[in-house]
Structure formats: C-alpha cells, structure tokens
Amino acid sequence: MTVSATKTPSVVNSRIEGMRDMEPADRRDAIAIAAGLDAPAKAALSDGSALPVAVANGMIENVIGTFELPLGVATNFVVNGQDYLVPMVVEEPSVVAAASYMAKIARAGGGFKVSSTAPIMRAQVQVIGLDDPFGARAALLAHRDALIEKANSKDTVLTELGGGCKDIEVHVFPSSAIGPMVVMHLLVDVRDAMGANTVNTMAEMLAPQVEEITGGTVRLRILSNLADKRMVTANVRIPTDALTTKTLSGAQVAQGIVEACELAIIDPYRAATHNKGIMNGIDPVVVATGNDWRAIEAGAHAYAARNGHYTSLSRWEVARDGALVGTLELPMAMGIVGGATRTHPAAQAALKLLGVTSAQELAEVTVAVGLAQNMAALRALATEGIQRGHMTLHARNIAITAGAQGSDIDRVAKAIVEAGDVTVARAKQMLEGI
Numbered sequence: 129m130t131v132s133a134t135k136t137p138s139v140v141n142s143r144i145e146g147m148r149d150m151e152p153a154d155r156r157d158a159i160a161i162a163a164g165l166d167a168p169a170k171a172a173l174s175d176g177s178a179l180p181v182a183v184a185n186g187m188i189e190n191v192i193g194t195f196e197l198p199l200g201v202a203t204n205f206v207v208n209g210q211d212y213l214v215p216m217v218v219e220e221p222s223v224v225a226a227a228s229y230m231a232k233i234a235r236a237g238g239g240f241k242v243s244s245t246a247p248i249m250r251a252q253v254q255v256i257g258l259d260d261p262f263g264a265r266a267a268l269l270a271h272r273d274a275l276i277e278k279a280n281s282k283d284t285v286l287t288e289l290g291g292g293c294k295d296i297e298v299h300v301f302p303s304s305a306i307g308p309m310v311v312m313h314l315l316v317d318v319r320d321a322m323g324a325n326t327v328n329t330m331a332e333m334l335a336p337q338v339e340e341i342t343g344g345t346v347r348l349r350i351l352s353n354l355a356d357k358r359m360v361t362a363n364v365r366i367p368t369d370a371l372t373t374k375t376l377s378g379a380q381v382a383q384g385i386v387e388a389c390e391l392a393i394i395d396p397y398r399a400a401t402h403n404k405g406i407m408n409g410i411d412p413v414v415v416a417t418g419n420d421w422r423a424i425e426a427g428a429h430a431y432a433a434r435n436g437h438y439t440s441l442s443r444w445e446v447a448r449d450g451a452l453v454g455t456l457e458l459p460m461a462m463g464i465v466g467g468a469t470r471t472h473p474a475a476q477a478a479l480k481l482l483g484v485t486s487a488q489e490l491a492e493v494t495v496a497v498g499l500a501q502n503m504a505a506l507r508a509l510a511t512e513g514i515q516r517g518h519m520t521l522h523a524r525n526i527a528i529t530a531g532a533q534g535s536d537i538d539r540v541a542k543a544i545v546e547a548g549d550v551t552v553a554r555a556k557q558m559l560e561g562i
C-alpha cells in the first residue's frame with residue numbers, strides 16, 4: 129500500500145461558512161475563490177451548456193441532446209491532512225448535505241486517512257479446447273517474460289510513464305460445463321487511466337501467442353471489473369464527544385453505529401442497502417469527474433461478495449479510548465485521463481476543483497466520501513431515523529412536483545416540513561393557500 133504523495137494544496141480551506149444559504153451563483157464564486165478556479169473552469173461548472181451537443185455527439189452514438197443533473201459541492205473534507213472541495217453529481221437530496229456534515233465532524237479529529245495500492249488492472253484471456261489445463265498453465269508461466277514483453281510492445285506512452293504489464297496469473301478451471309478451461313490474467317499498471325481500453329488492447333494482442341503456447345483456442349479477451357489489485361482504503365476516527373446528540377451520549381451513538389454495521393456484515397438484505405449508502409457518496413464523484421460508474425459499481429459489489437457471502441464494504445468499531453473508528457476498503461478503477469474525463473468540459477473542471485494530480489489521489493478522496501456518506505446514514509439510522517433529515521431536504525423536490533416555482537419552492541417546502549406531512553397532496557394544498 130502506498131499513500132499518495134503530498135503536494136501543494138490547491139484548496140486552502142474546504143470549510144465554506146454559510147454555503148447552504150447562498151444562491152448557486154454565489155456558491156460558485158465562493159468555491160472558485162477557494163479552489164483558485166480559472167474563468168473557463170468556473171463557466172464549465174455553471175448552469176446550461178457545459179457539454180455542447182457537438183462534443184456529446186463525439187462521445188456516444190445517436191446523440192439527440194444532453195441530459196442534466198444537479199452538481200453540488202461537498203464542503204469540509206480533509207483527506208490525509210489536505211483540504212478538498214468535492215464535486216458531486218447526484219439527483220438524490222440530502223446526499224451532499226450528509227457528506228458535508230460528516231466531513232465537518234471528522235475534520236475536528238484530523239479528517240480521513242487514505243491509502244491505496246498501485247493502479248493495477250486485470251485483463252482476462254480465456255482459453256478452451258484443452259486436454260491438459262495444468263500443462264497449459266505451466267507453459268504460459270514458462271513464457272511469462274515473453275508475454276509481458278509483447279504486451280508492453282505497443283503502449284509506449286504507458287511504459288514510459290512507469291506503467292504497463294507487470295505480471296501474469298494463470299487460473300485453471302479443470303472441469304467447467306464446456307470442458308477444461310484456463311484463464312490467463314494480465315496484471316497491468318494503468319497509471320492515471322481507468323484502463324479498460326488499455327488492457328483490452330493488450331489482451332487481444334496476446335491471443336495468437338497464447339494459442340500457440342497452449343494449443344488451445346482463445347475466446348474472451350477483456351478486463352475484469354473486479355479490480356482487486358487496485359484497492360483503496362479510507363479510515364476515520366471520531367472522538368466520542370463529537371457524536372453526542374440532544375438525547376444520546378456519544379458512546380451510545382458510536383455503539384448504535386457499530387450495531388447497525390453488524391447487521392450489514394451478517395445479512396445480505398441489509399448489506400445491499402448499507403453499501404448503497406456508501407455508493408451514495410462514491411457514484412456522484414465518479415460521475416462528476418467523467419468516470420465509468422458501472423465499472424465502479426460492478427467492482428464494489430463483486431468485492432463485497434468475494435467470500436461467497438455478500439457483506440458490508442465498511443467496518444465500524446469502538447476503540448479502547450471510546451473513539452468511533454470506521455474503515456472502508458474497495459476496488460477503485462478511476463482515471464484522470466482517457467474515457468470521458470478529458471472530453472467532458474465539466475469533468476475537467478471538476479478535476480480542477482478537486483485539485484487532484486493522479487488517478488490514485490482521485491480514487492482515495494472518492495473513497496473518503498463513501499465512508500463519510502456511510503457514517504451519515506448509520507448515524508441517522510442509529511439515532512433519530514433517516515426520514516427527518518432526508519425528508520426535510522426532499523421537501524423541495526415535493527414542492528416542485530406539486531407545481532411550485534421560484535421563491536414558492538422554499539416556502540412550500542418549509543410549510544410541509546413544519547406540518548410534518550411531506551407529500552405532494554399537502555404541498556398542492558399549501559401552494560393553493562399561497
């Protein structure tokens with residue numbers, strides 16, 4: 129495990145007082161000043177046409193337009209001693225507020241500590257039609273150096289950056305439904321890329337050589353989204369006092385969080401929701417930075433089920449001094465080059481806002497946000513329940529659904545929260561009253 133190198137912080141202070149009460153344009157000014165964003169980056173984070181249709185048309189097929197989602201910024205994050213303002217693209221209310229809140233609690237105790245492995249991705253090369261799968265394995269391993277050399281022969285950019293194919297593994301399935309099978313894995317350091325295209329190219333290139341060595345037939349040549357050699361770990365330590373509420377002691381809240389996590393450890397029904405809460409933090413950063421959220425989701429859930437039992441991705445414990453300690457570990461295939469990270473202007477601006485200089489640093493900050501989000505949900509569930517905080521913020525959505533516009537949105541939202549009836553029917557009534 130390595131901890132990403134410390135660098136000159138681009139964000140001086142992620143604690144922006146009163147951000148929640150500002151207008152969007154004023155929030156944009158505040159984060160642009162805090163992060164030292166230039167005018168084009170600030171404009172790309174503005175409303176409207178961050179992604180011109182002409183650019184979108186070059187990204188996917190049959191483009192007819194673009195589709196917008198809210199972009200919020202989570203405040204208060206300190207990760208490995210450095211402040212970060214975190215761009216989050218998400219449609220769900222209370223997510224950005226919850227992340228900011230837990231980051232605020234965590235920063236008092238020094239924030240989040242993160243570390244990660246080198247960015248190693250796996251590509252699989254499936255070989256069938258073999259009588260001697262273990263012999264084929266031995267033959268492939270005997271040609272290890274030649275296979276690695278061939279894999280690295282094309283992508284000079286990657287190898288010059290210190291990346292490239294580093295090793296192979298050979299997995300044997302002696303008796304599948306279609307007969308014996310061997311799967312060779314290429315272990316490729318993809319540096320700052322997500323790496324799917326990079327490793328797929330290598331896997332396809334090696335197919336003829338693999339057939340020659342094994343005497344079998346190569347079928348699939350594709351990356352694995354279970355990127356278990358590209359791991360990120362985030363850890364947080366919250367002093368007991370910081371958890372105290374009006375009705376519960378900090379120790380009671382910490383114990384409640386540990387008990388809530390235990391259910392997710394033993395019960396897949398709860399683990400699915402618990403992990404969804406973690407992805408509430410991770411996916412919005414993945415989307416904001418133009419990364420592939422399907423790849424991140426697939427990797428996270430496959431990792432959660434790696435021992436044949438789907439379980440919690442995080443662990444919460446109470447330390448000897450009473451502090452609450454949370455840990456989150458998962459595969460993170462994120463890039464800052466390649467894919468849409470360089471083509472989408474808003475993704476580029478989001479990366480500038482974060483101030484990250486490597487894919488590893490981006491992945492580390494993102495996992496810290498996942499841990500913060502998990503803590504927010506468990507804290508709410510272990511104390512007052514999720515609905516008070518969530519529905520209060522969801523009320524504005526309800527007001528809009530009921531037809532409220534402009535300043536009426538906040539007025540109707542406030543009224544239905546105060547009435548304790550956050551429903552469209554009640555919002556319509558309130559709107560008629562106004």
Ligand SMILES: CC(C)(COP(=O)([O-])OP(=O)([O-])OC[C@H]1O[C@@H](n2cnc3c(N)ncnc32)[C@H](O)[C@@H]1OP(=O)([O-])[O-])[C@@H](O)C(=O)NCCC(=O)NCCSC(=O)C[C@@](C)(O)CC(=O)[O-]
Pocket residue numbers: 145146147148220221222223224225226227228229232401402403404405406408501504505506508509514516517518521
């Ligand atoms: C929602 C809160 C934060 C309210 O919590 P609160 O106690 O009402 O917040 P507060 O008004 O005391 O404010 C505290 C801080 O929260 C932030 N904050 C608070 N409000 C705002 C706002 N409007 N805009 C921006 N930031 C906000 C902000 O950082 C603020 O600090 P300040 O800036 O005032 O110094 C809390 O109740 C909470 O964390 N709830 C959990 C919410 C959550 O997890 N939402 C996810 C959706 S539910 C789900 O999908 C997943 C789930 C829950 O099922 C997963 C699972 O089961 O594990």
Ligand SMILES: NC(=O)C1=CN([C@@H]2O[C@H](COP(=O)(O)OP(=O)(O)OC[C@H]3O[C@@H](n4cnc5c(N)ncnc54)[C@H](OP(=O)(O)O)[C@@H]3O)[C@@H](O)[C@H]2O)C=CC1
Pocket residue numbers: 283284285286289291318319320321322323324325326327328351353420423463465466467468
């Ligand atoms: N199952 C999955 O998850 C799949 C995902 N995808 C998609 O693949 C895309 C990501 O693939 P990816 O390989 O990252 O994208 P790209 O192929 O766009 O970018 C990677 C390339 O960028 C170049 N490069 C320049 N600077 C760097 C650097 N600092 N570090 C690393 N590489 C650098 C490299 O070489 P060079 O300049 O020589 O090209 C490298 O091969 C995403 O859009 C994803 O959705 C595709 C298939 C399957």
